[in-house]
Amino acid sequence: MDALTALFDQYPLVNLFYPQLPWFKSLEGYPAYDRLMAERRRRIDKAHAEMLQLEATAKGSVLQLR
Numbered sequence: 684m685d686a687l688t689a690l691f692d693q694y695p696l697v698n699l700f701y702p703q704l705p706w707f708k709s710l711e712g713y714p715a716y717d718r719l720m721a722e723r724r725r726r727i728d729k730a731h732a733e734m735l736q737l738e739a740t741a742k743g744s745v746l747q748l749r
Contacts, residue, residue: 684715691719696726 690697701707702720710716 684710684713684719688715688719691723696723696730 690700700723702723707716
């Protein structure tokens, strides 16, 4: 958990992290892992909202290549 927590502290969204893998699935139910997954979900939701906002403000200003 220490290594995983350090990785999440270093990178806002860790690429190539698959919580559905058996090793990570075995960590479910541990408070530290559950907190980490809740924070991961919060970061994903925040990034998604930011992307939607950027998309909404960019409509009509993006060049269309033909």
